[in-house]
Amino acid sequence: MATHHSTIPHQSCDGADGHHLLVSVSPHLKSDLTVSRIMWTVVACLMPPLLLSIFVFGFQTLIITLVSVISCVATEAIAQRLLGRPVTVKDGSAVITGVLLAYVIPPGVPLWTPVFGGVMAIFVTKVIMGGLGFNIFNPALIGRAFLVATYPVAMTTSWLSPIRDWAIFKHTGPAVDAVSSATPLYVLKHYGMAAMLEQFGSRATVYKDFFLGAMPGCIGETSALLLLLGGLYLIFKGYIRWHIPVSVIASTGVLTWIFGGERLFTGDPIIAVLSGGLMLGAFFMATDYVTSPNQRAGQIVFGIGVGALTVLIRLKGGYPEGVCYAILLMNPLTPAIDQLFKPKRFSQGAVQ
Amino acid sequence: MRTQLATFPKGGVHPKENKDLTRALPIETMPDPSKVSLFLKQHVGAPCQVSVPPRVDAPIDDGLLLAASHPGAVFRLLVHKKERVNVGDRVGDTGNRLGAVLHASVGGMVQGVENALHYQEGKAQALVIQTDPESVPPQYSEVDWRAFSREEIQARIAAAGIVGLGGAGFPTDVKLNVKPGTRLDTLILNGAECEPYITCDHRVMVTYAREIVEGARILLTVLGITYCAIGVENNKPDAIAALNEAIARARADDGFRIEVKPLAVKYPQGSADQIMQSITGRVRPSGQRSSSIGIIVQNVYTTKMVYDAVALGKPLTERVITITGRAIARPANLRVKIGTPISEIVNYLGGTTPDLCKVVVGGPMMGFAVSDLDIPITKTTPGVLFLSHEEVDAQAFGPCIRCGFCLDACPMGLEPNTIGIYVEAGRGAETEPFGLMDDCFECGSCAYACPAKRPLVQFIRLARIEINQARKLKEAREQIRKAG
Numbered sequence: 001m002a003t004h005h006s007t008i009p010h011q012s013c014d015g016a017d018g019h020h021l022l023v024s025v026s027p028h029l030k031s032d033l034t035v036s037r038i039m040w041t042v043v044a045c046l047m048p049p050l051l052l053s054i055f056v057f058g059f060q061t062l063i064i065t066l067v068s069v070i071s072c073v074a075t076e077a078i079a080q081r082l083l084g085r086p087v088t089v090k091d092g093s094a095v096i097t098g099v100l101l102a103y104v105i106p107p108g109v110p111l112w113t114p115v116f117g118g119v120m121a122i123f124v125t126k127v128i129m130g131g132l133g134f135n136i137f138n139p140a141l142i143g144r145a146f147l148v149a150t151y152p153v154a155m156t157t158s159w160l161s162p163i164r165d166w167a168i169f170k171h172t173g174p175a176v177d178a179v180s181s182a183t184p185l186y187v188l189k190h191y192g193m194a195a196m197l198e199q200f201g202s203r204a205t206v207y208k209d210f211f212l213g214a215m216p217g218c219i220g221e222t223s224a225l226l227l228l229l230g231g232l233y234l235i236f237k238g239y240i241r242w243h244i245p246v247s248v249i250a251s252t253g254v255l256t257w258i259f260g261g262e263r264l265f266t267g268d269p270i271i272a273v274l275s276g277g278l279m280l281g282a283f284f285m286a287t288d289y290v291t292s293p294n295q296r297a298g299q300i301v302f303g304i305g306v307g308a309l310t311v312l313i314r315l316k317g318g319y320p321e322g323v324c325y326a327i328l329l330m331n332p333l334t335p336a337i338d339q340l341f342k343p344k345r346f347s348q349g350a351v352q
Numbered sequence: 353m354r355t356q357l358a359t360f361p362k363g364g365v366h367p368k369e370n371k372d373l374t375r376a377l378p379i380e381t382m383p384d385p386s387k388v389s390l391f392l393k394q395h396v397g398a399p400c401q402v403s404v405p406p407r408v409d410a411p412i413d414d415g416l417l418l419a420a421s422h423p424g425a426v427f428r429l430l431v432h433k434k435e436r437v438n439v440g441d442r443v444g445d446t447g448n449r450l451g452a453v454l455h456a457s458v459g460g461m462v463q464g465v466e467n468a469l470h471y472q473e474g475k476a477q478a479l480v481i482q483t484d485p486e487s488v489p490p491q492y493s494e495v496d497w498r499a500f501s502r503e504e505i506q507a508r509i510a511a512a513g514i515v516g517l518g519g520a521g522f523p524t525d526v527k528l529n530v531k532p533g534t535r536l537d538t539l540i541l542n543g544a545e546c547e548p549y550i551t552c553d554h555r556v557m558v559t560y561a562r563e564i565v566e567g568a569r570i571l572l573t574v575l576g577i578t579y580c581a582i583g584v585e586n587n588k589p590d591a592i593a594a595l596n597e598a599i600a601r602a603r604a605d606d607g608f609r610i611e612v613k614p615l616a617v618k619y620p621q622g623s624a625d626q627i628m629q630s631i632t633g634r635v636r637p638s639g640q641r642s643s644s645i646g647i648i649v650q651n652v653y654t655t656k657m658v659y660d661a662v663a664l665g666k667p668l669t670e671r672v673i674t675i676t677g678r679a680i681a682r683p684a685n686l687r688v689k690i691g692t693p694i695s696e697i698v699n700y701l702g703g704t705t706p707d708l709c710k711v712v713v714g715g716p717m718m719g720f721a722v723s724d725l726d727i728p729i730t731k732t733t734p735g736v737l738f739l740s741h742e743e744v745d746a747q748a749f750g751p752c753i754r755c756g757f758c759l760d761a762c763p764m765g766l767e768p769n770t771i772g773i774y775v776e777a778g779r780g781a782e783t784e785p786f787g788l789m790d791d792c793f794e795c796g797s798c799a800y801a802c803p804a805k806r807p808l809v810q811f812i813r814l815a816r817i818e819i820n821q822a823r824k825l826k827e828a829r830e831q832i833r834k835a836g
Contacts, residue, residue, distance in 0.1 A: 021723045022709050022746060025810040027796030028716040028737070029367045029548060030745040033803045035753055091750070133751040294756030345765040345787060346362060346625065347638035 035132075038239050039092030045230030046099050046284065049220045052213050057107035057160045061219045067111055069098030071118030079127040093132050097121050100140035103220020103280060104324060105147060108158030113151060117143035137331045138291050141324050148324075159183055159216040162209075183216050185276045185320040193261075193268065203268075210274035221277030231283025240287040243296050247303025248282035248310075249273050255311040278310065281323035291331040298341035305330045357586055359616035360626040363763035365797045367548045367619055367717065369587060370743075373676045373683040374551045379559055381687040382700050384458045384485070388691030389468040389478040392444055394730040395515040396522045397451035400444030402431055402465060402479050431479075435462045439489040440667045442511075443479055452523045452731075453513040454479070457669040457689035459487025469727045471713040471720045478691070478728065492664040497570055505574050505662050512661030513668045513731075518542060518553075518622065518651035519714065521732040524658060527648065528574050534643045536577050540631055541568055543584040543591065543652035544615055544622035547715025550735045552672045553653050555685045557584065557591035560656045561598035567659035568610050575648060580610045582652065583627050587617045619717060620795040624649045626763055638790045674735035675701060678743055679708035688729055694736055695725040709744045712737040717796040749805040758798035758808060764791040768798035772811040780811075780818035788812050789819060 053061040076094040080087045089095075101117050121143030126135045148155045159182065184206065187196040200206050200215070209215050213223025221227070234240045253269035260267025272278070286292060286306050293302050306326045313322025393399035431443045437456040444454030460483040468478035497505065510525035530536060541564065545553040557564060568580045584592050595612045613631050615621050625636050627649065634645045642649055650658075653672070660666040669690055676683040681702030688697060694711070698704060712719040713727065713736055729736075758768040764787070771783045792812055799808040 021711050021721070022744060023721040023723050024710075024746075025807055025813065026712075026714075026716075026718050026720065026794070027800050027809065028710060028712050028719065028721065028739065028744070029800060030747075030805055031365070031367070031800055031803075033757075033801075034747075034805070035750060035803045038755070038803055088750070131751060133753045289753050289755040294754060294759055343759050343762070343765040343767060344362070345638075346763065346791060347635060348765070 035093075036091045039096055041237065041239060042096050042234065042284065043092060043099060045233050046096070046103070046220070048226040048230060049103065049213070049223050049280075050099070052223050052226055053107065053219045056162045056213055056222055057219065058163055060160075061102075061107050064105070064107065064109065064111065064114055064219060065099060065102035068102035068105075068114035068118055069095055071115045072098035072101065072122045075119050075122040076127060079123050080131070083127070085131065088132060091132065094122055097126070097139045097143070100220070100280075100284060101143045104140065104144045104218050104277060106155065106158035106217075107160045107219050109154045113147060113154055116150070117147045120146040133290055135290055136334075137328055138285055138288050141285060141328050144324050145328060148319075161216055162214040162222075183276070183320065184210075184271070185314065188271070189314065189320040207270055207274065210271065215275070217275075218277060221280045224274040224279045227279035227283055231279070234283065234287075240283070241296065241299065243299035244287045244292060244303040244306075245282040247300045248286055248306045249278065251304040251307025252278055252310050253307075255308060256314075259311065259315060272311070272314075276314075276321045277323050281306070281310075281327055285323070286327050286330070291334055293334050293337040293341065295338065295341040295343060298337040301337055301341070302330055302334070305333070357614055357616040358583075358630045359618055359621065360629045360763065362765060363761055363797060364618040364620065364626075365761050365800050366617070367800060369617070370549045370676075370716075371551050371554070371587070373549070373678075374674050374685050375554065377551075377555070377683065377685050379555050379672050379685050379687055382689075382692070382697065384483050384689060385692040385696040387460075387463070387480055387482050387693075388457050388689055389466070389480050389693065389728040390443065390454055390457065390691040391468065391470060391476050391478045391728065391730055392454065392465070393451075393476065394454075394521060394690075394732060395452040396520065398446045398449040399477065400446055400451065400454045402444045402454075431462050433462055433464045436460070436484070436487075437462060437481060438487055439669055442667075443481075450523065450526060452515045453511065453667075455513055455667040455669050456481055457691050458483045459489060460484040469722075469724055471722050471727050471733075481691070492660075492666045494663050495665070497662045498573075500662065502574050502576075505570060508662045508665065509574075509658055512657070512666065514654065514657050514661055515668075515731050516651055517653040517657065517671060517732060517734075519718070519732050519734060521730075524650070524654055527650070528571065530575065530643050530648070535646055536575055536643060536648060537579060537646045538632055538648075539568065539571055539575060539577060539580040540627060540647055540649045541580060541582040541652045541655050542622055542624070542627050542649055543582055543588075543595075544627055545588070546585060546617075546619045546622040547717055547719075547734070548619075549676050549737055550674045550715045551676070552674045552685055552734050553651070554588050554591055556653045556656055556672055557588065558594050561591075561594035562602065563656045563659040564595065564652050565598040565602050565610060566663065567655035567657075569604075569606070569608055570658055570662050571648075571650060571655060572608050572610075578608050580608065581631050582610070582612045583615050583621075583631050584612060584652075585617045585621055586614045619797065619800075620763060620793075623763065623793060623795060625793075638787075668731060671729075671731065671733075673729060673733055675738070676735060677712075677738035677740065679705045679740040680738035681705060690731055691728045693725070694722075694727050694729070697729075697736070698725060698738075704738055705740065707740040707742075708738055709741045709746075710737075710739040712739065717800065718794060745805065747805045749802075749807060751804060752806060753804055755803060757801040757803065761797040761801035763795065763797060764793075766792055766798075768802075768808040768812065771815050772806055772808050775811040775814050775818070780815035781822040783815045784819050788815055 072094045073089050077087050077089050101121050121139040125139040125142040129135045211224050215222055235242050253273045256267040256272035257269040293299050309326035309329050310322040438459045441456045443456050460481045463480040463482050465477050465479050467475045470476040506525050514524040515521045543557050592612050599610050615630050628647050672687050674685050711722050752769050766787050771786050774783045794809050796809050
């Protein structure tokens with residue numbers, strides 16, 4: 001069993017007399033980018049949707065998110081302590097998992113839900129697989145999949161209608177009267193486009209509400225705009241590449257347009273792309289370093305796979321929403337995709 | 353409107369340059385040290401032989417006949433203990449084996465051969481000369497090198513002990529001995545100096561542009577080609593200007609075309625493979641020499657030394673090195689005698705500051721950290737860094753998060769992340785298919801880029817050791833099988 005956290009022996013550097021100089025293998029310069037800086041930047045990029053969700057669904061969302069984060073961090077710390085491994089909660093990865101897990105559960109769930117989800121996401125998916133870098137599946141999504149399978153009622157009926165009167169404390173307290181107002185994707189799947197538009201307003205209104213985030217749905221997946229801005233910032237910083245998000249969004253849009261309507265080529269790609277956590281999945285879940293390929297070509301294949309499976313599940317599967325399972329189904333293919341698409345060796349370009 | 357600078361497409365990183373400490377400092381000559389220790393091996397090839405008594409002349413031939421540049425040479429023992437030598441006296445030679453001759457870098461008395469601390473090899477044999485301040489160095493005067501034949505030029509380069517000063521240390525005369533039938537068309541002078549902190553080539557280009565351009569003509573003459581490109585990273589505009597001016601001034605109708613190619617600032621721009629691709633677009637096939645794609649690469653400083661050797665008859669006894677970092681009292685571009693101990697350089701520059709944390713011989717990306725300052729400068733030492741706490745990143749490393757930044761950084765298209773994971777799991781011997789034996793030149797771009805601060809170069813070195821051990825084991829087993 002390899003030790004995952006070796007340390008370079010720290011020596012005192014009182015080198016004035018030529019002794020006790022630090023010795024290590026080159027390079028002696030390192031970039032100032034660290035794992036924790038990347039992770040905390042992702043956390044920061046995920047904050048605007050949380051703030052919006054407080055105004056859309058109420059203060060409850062903040063509490064659920066906090067419970068989820070605390071549950072994930074505590075699970076990681078306790079598990080690592082019990083297994084005799086160094087505690088690494090400072091790296092921020094468990095915080096990301098906590099935030100993402102909260103973002104993919106409905107805003108009206110009871111508070112024990114994120115606790116169970118967090119244990120499942122961190123302990124089962126990550127820690128016993130070997131910790132950071134060794135998990136096969138996206139931890140937050142395994143947490144969600146577990147909750148959907150185990151508590152289907154809470155996970156599929158705790159939707160809240162958007163608050164439009166600034167009463168953000170409406171849903172706090174023990175008795176959350178969750179509106180079993182179905183999500184737009186649910187209505188679209190079971191009753192068709194006409195019924196969906198009847199319930200949620202004209203097509204233009206639906207576009208606008210989806211884009212800005214005033215729609216029933218999971219906590220963090222309502223506002224396509226804020227998720228898009230956060231994701232674009234990560235691309236701008238160079239922490240993620242455009243290949244996965246763009247291929248996920250494009251393939252979902254195109255395939256929905258082809259197969260999602262009454263006849264071929266009549267589906268509505270815009271609703272497909274703006275709804276149901278696709279933006280969250282495309283920018284923050286499918287791009288998870290550990291569980292996605294790391295070459296550009298492989299990332300495009302991965303992204304198209306996620307998009308195709310999303311559309312397949314939405315149109316033909318048992319759930320109105322497919323992003324979570326689409327990413328989870330593509331995750332274990334990552335090693336195979338990485339085998340197929342290796343970096344091009346320097347001398348492969350040798351042309352006389 | 354920025355012109356597109358030439359560069360290599362794959363990989364590379366952009367470390368902070370840190371060249372401002374010494375960029376503008378003119379070359380300064382340090383007085384002779386009290387003693388010099390001349391390593392018998394400061395080049396690629398066999399170590400030099402010198403004589404300690406008893407003094408005998410003996411031909412050697414141990415089957416290592418690599419250098420056609422010393423045909424039929426009979427190896428002579430050159431000096432013995434207590435002998436007085438002057439600057440430039442030949443004190444070591446590899447005979448007819450691959451290597452470069454060694455000269456006394458100071459005038460004084462030979463103390464003998466001792467084991468001296470070597471920054472790369474722990475300890476190595478070195479000839480020690482005690483300096484005599486009274487000794488008068490010889491004077492060199494310029495002759496017209498155009499009067500020499502190709503063979504004479506090469507003989508003069510060999511006799512001066514010139515090796516690649518960029519750090520590789522390959523004997524220059526041997527490099528110029530291109531196999532008959534090789535079609536060459538381009539000489540590249542490497543003035544990229546992509547290592548952060550180091551500015552010795554920069555100052556040499558600014559100061560000796562004329563000699564470099566003349567040296568380029570000498571090299572072109574030997575190689576029998578007409579085109580030379582001098583690649584210089586664009587962060588040295590004064591060097592580019594000085595070289596352009598020297599080229600314009602030295603216009604001769606000898607049919608040579610010499611031009612400066614400004615290159616994008618990207619590490620490792622100065623690697624032979626990368627600079628060849630940047631300038632010509634050609635890629636060296638794995639395991640072949642650069643001459644197979646028609647190119648010979650020489651460092652600009654080596655070229656200046658070639659000029660000194662051929663036009664002045666001056667051997668390689670001193671070089672400019674960059675002494676820099678935030679923990680040295682006075683950074684400098686210093687001309688020092690080969691064999692000068694770092695400790696004497698430190699004393700000359702006013703000592704180190706209290707927050708000295710790390711001393712690196714060479715550049716920060718590929719240099720060697722040392723724990724002792726009693727280490728002599730060699731022909732291939734470009735500089736010494738005195739790094740303070742704030743310049744040293746001594747963070748513990750964590751697990752690989754599969755971000756792929758090292759894959760983007762590797763100029764050779766290797767997979768440092770995978771190699772590291774194999775080595776951590778104790779399976780380094782299985783990493784040969786990942787190409788680290790042929791293609792990795794340990795530039796450190798991967799480890800620089802890694803956000804988990806994984807020591808990827810160290811992993812690659814360990815993998816190489818394990819692969820070599822596995823090969824030896826396999827050979828031994830084969831032999832046993834055959835014997836049985």
